[in-house]
Amino acid sequence: MSNGEIPATTLNIPQLLLVLVLGFLAVRWYLSGPPSSASSSRSSSRTPRIDYARVDQVAQMFPQADRRAIIWDMQRNGGNVAATTERILSRGLDVPPPSFQPPLPPQATPSGGAGARANAKTPAHPDLITRYNLSSKITPTGSSPLVDSGSDTSTPASTPSKPSWSTNKTERALQLQRRREEMILEARRKLEEKERAKTAVDKGKGKA
Amino acid sequence: MATSVASKRLFHEYRTLTTDPPDGITAGPLSEDDLFTWEALISGPADTPFEGGIFPATLVFPKDYPLAPPTMRFTCDIWHPNVYPNGAVCISILHPPGDDPMMYEKASERWSPIQSVEKILISVMSMLAEPNDESPANVDAARMWRERRDEYERIVRDGVRKGLGL
Numbered sequence A: 001m002s003n004g005e006i007p008a009t010t011l012n013i014p015q016l017l018l019v020l021v022l023g024f025l026a027v028r029w030y031l032s033g034p035p036s037s038a039s040s041s042r043s044s045s046r047t048p049r050i051d052y053a054r055v056d057q058v059a060q061m062f063p064q065a066d067r068r069a070i071i072w073d074m075q076r077n078g079g080n081v082a083a084t085t086e087r088i089l090s091r092g093l094d095v096p097p098p099s100f101q102p103p104l105p106p107q108a109t110p111s112g113g114a115g116a117r118a119n120a121k122t123p124a125h126p127d128l129i130t131r132y133n134l135s136s137k138i139t140p141t142g143s144s145p146l147v148d149s150g151s152d153t154s155t156p157a158s159t160p161s162k163p164s165w166s167t168n169k170t171e172r173a174l175q176l177q178r179r180r181e182e183m184i185l186e187a188r189r190k191l192e193e194k195e196r197a198k199t200a201v202d203k204g205k206g207k208a
Numbered sequence B: 001m002a003t004s005v006a007s008k009r010l011f012h013e014y015r016t017l018t019t020d021p022p023d024g025i026t027a028g029p030l031s032e033d034d035l036f037t038w039e040a041l042i043s044g045p046a047d048t049p050f051e052g053g054i055f056p057a058t059l060v061f062p063k064d065y066p067l068a069p070p071t072m073r074f075t076c077d078i079w080h081p082n083v084y085p086n087g088a089v090c091i092s093i094l095h096p097p098g099d100d101p102m103m104y105e106k107a108s109e110r111w112s113p114i115q116s117v118e119k120i121l122i123s124v125m126s127m128l129a130e131p132n133d134e135s136p137a138n139v140d141a142a143r144m145w146r147e148r149r150d151e152y153e154r155i156v157r158d159g160v161r162k163g164l165g166l
Helices: A002-010 A013-043 A052-061 A067-076 A081-090 A112-119 A145-152 A169-207 B002-019 B117-129 B139-147 B149-163
Strands: B025-031 B034-043 B054-060 B071-074
Touching (some): A052 A067, A169 B034, A169 B054, B002 B034, B025 B117, B054 B117, B139 B149
């Protein structure tokens, strides 16, 4: 009688529960294991992640800087915008090794044309007329400065000679822009006049 | 806190430069939303090969301005002994005091909070007229300036014309 009860007690209820709990945990661990290990290996992949928003930020500040060089620099300093900016300004970026080919960000495809053009060794700096889009404001050669200043006042109530400080932020920006444009156009006009005078002198010399 | 001090100071300097601009200089922030990046136009000083030219430059201010100086970089092609080929300007007023192990520059010429954007731009203007031969940033330009002045001046004049789209 008592002999018959012994096999029954070898597997009592607490033991059964323990086995169930352990089995459950084992299954849980097995199921959750693969995804977590995959994600950790993805984040710790050998090339550090590049924050393209930051790269864009620097590239917008310095359109003439090579994008690959910016990425190279930021990858080495841990994506520090300030440090990269500083380096561009102080001594320029190092040229990345040819083997360094950063993956191009997907959002850069619309501006891919601009990037390709920058890579293709075009002159780094456009002239001021192109840069400030002033070609439409260039007065034809030979026009008197009077006519020019008349056409300049496309924005009313502007007294070009008298500097003023507007309380309005956008107005101030406009004023600054106008002063810049005037300075460039004026310089161009003077240089043109000078060159015309010079060619006239040269012609006179030729005749004499 | 430091940033707001810097912003206030920069805004004040912007205002002064607008209401009382020095001859041949136009400068201001690219946008008032970011007072730490400025664009400046400097006209070439008279009686130099730079005469008649307009030279754009970008100034970037540190967050602890005016304790630390800004950096300045020409955004045009400029052939000058004290301008690096990438456009960065090398001039004593942009160097913080105590940073020059060679002791080329007197402390009074270097950056200090009593200097200003206006003073920097005026110094750069006179630097265009009188290059400092002692520590050239562009060695080729410096050598040409010393040895073949005619050629140097021709390159500078070409740059002036190109910059104005002529």
